[in-house]
Amino acid sequence: MSVFSKILTALKGSAREIGESVVDANATRIYEQEIHESKAALARAKQDLTLVMAQEKAAEREIERLEREITRFEEHALAALDKAEDHLAGDVASRIAELEAEHTAQQRAQADFAQHIVNLKDLIRQAETRVREHERELAVAKTTESVYRATESISQSMGSGASKLGGARESLERIKERHTLMADRMKAAEELDAEFGNKALERKLAAAGIGEDANRKEAVLARLKARRDAGSERIE
Amino acid sequence: MDTALQHRISEAGQRLAGQLGAFELERIPGEVVVFKVAISGREELPIFITEADSQLLCICYLWTEADIASARRTALLEAMLDLNVAIPLSSFGRIGDKYLLYGALARNAGADDLAQDLLALSDNAVDALEAMADYLH
Structure with missing residues (x-):
């Protein structure tokens, strides 16, 4: 069963309440123990592997040495035969036979070591997979347990009042209201800003003698003077 | 560990103050270490931060089973699944009868990562609540 399936089963089982343990604490301990043991076995297997690999290399070197020896003695045997030293050649031949027997034994040993290496590597891979699976399972179980407990603490501390968890509609409405208020305020501020901006511009234009406000004072004065002049003419 | 986490959260809060507004950080009493982050203007959607095994979880509770209009429940669940990616x-997630949005970070995530996650989570929560309002009472 996959890790997730187990958790789902644990969550669905017997209409759980928040606060109730999702994962059996005892099972968690067993898992932790299993992980611990698997890791120890893994460490041992890795140590074995380095040892066997060293032995395999040594066997390989021994095979090479024996091959060189065999070649050397074969040359000696041929030289003895050339000199008609048949007896000596016979001695050398029996030495070669010994070396060849040893060579065969070493080859067999090397093959055994090589096979052992393959087996150990398989074993290590399997153990590593098992440790990874267990660790994942434990992580999922612990996380599930942890979020349920956290939610319990949160529910208890926020149990009543306006901040109660999950009053979804009201939450949304309050947030929206505040957003609208904020947006309105920003809009008002923008308008105000724009207005001040315009007035400042108009004042600048007037100061430069541009626009309809530019000569208003002169125009008023001229009008009043004209009215006064007209009035005095009538009195005369 | 708690104080280190608290420090990282408040550091993240300072970085977000310009974008989200003032942060209020408090530790929730209880056996599990949980910090509550209330964001000014979004007090209804606080974010809870807790350490769970190898992760740092930032959780924002959205609504409960009781809020869901029962006739539209399947449609809601499908919409959540469609949106999730x-x-x-x-x-989206659910703990007990509580529906939530959450962000998961590595346990040793720094203040920058935390700030980024909190900002996204808060925005997402407001958005999700608005989008899913049709399915709720």
Whole structure:
């Protein structure tokens, strides 16, 4: 069963309440123990592997040495035969036979070591997979347990009042209201800003003698003077 | 560990103050270490931060089973599933009868990562609540 399936089963089982343990604490301990043991076995297997690999290399070197020896003695045997030293050649031949027997034994040993290496590597891979699976399972179980407990603490501390968890509609409405208020305020501020901006511009234009406000004072004065002049003419 | 986490959260809060407004950080009493982050203007959607095994979880509770209009429940669940992949940095979830959005970070995530996640989560939560309002009472 996959890790997730187990958790789902644990969550669905017997209409759980928040606060109730999702994962059996005892099972968690067993898992932790299993992980611990698997890791120890893994460490041992890795140590074995380095040892066997060293032995395999040594066997390989021994095979090479024996091959060189065999070649050397074969040359000696041929030289003895050339000199008609048949007896000596016979001695050398029996030495070669010994070396060849040893060579065969070493080859067999090397093959055994090589096979052992393959087996150990398989074993290590399997153990590593098992440790990874267990660790994942434990992580999922612990996380599930942890979020349920956290939610319990949160529910208890926020149990009543306006901040109660999950009053979804009201939450949304309050947030929206505040957003609208904020947006309105920003809009008002923008308008105000724009207005001040315009007035400042108009004042600048007037100061430069541009626009309809530019000569208003002169125009008023001229009008009043004209009215006064007209009035005095009538009195005369 | 708690104080280190608290320090990282408040550091993240300072970085976000310009974008989200003032942060209020408090530790929730209880056996599990949980910090509550209330964001000014979004007090109804506080974010809870807790350490769970190898992760740092930032959780924002959205609604409960009781809020869901029963006739539209399946449609709601499908909508959540459809949206889930597209939501930046946060995912929908459920703990007991509580529906939530959450972001998961590595346990040793720094203040920058935390700030990024909190910002996304808060925005996503407001958005999700608005989008899903049709399915709720």
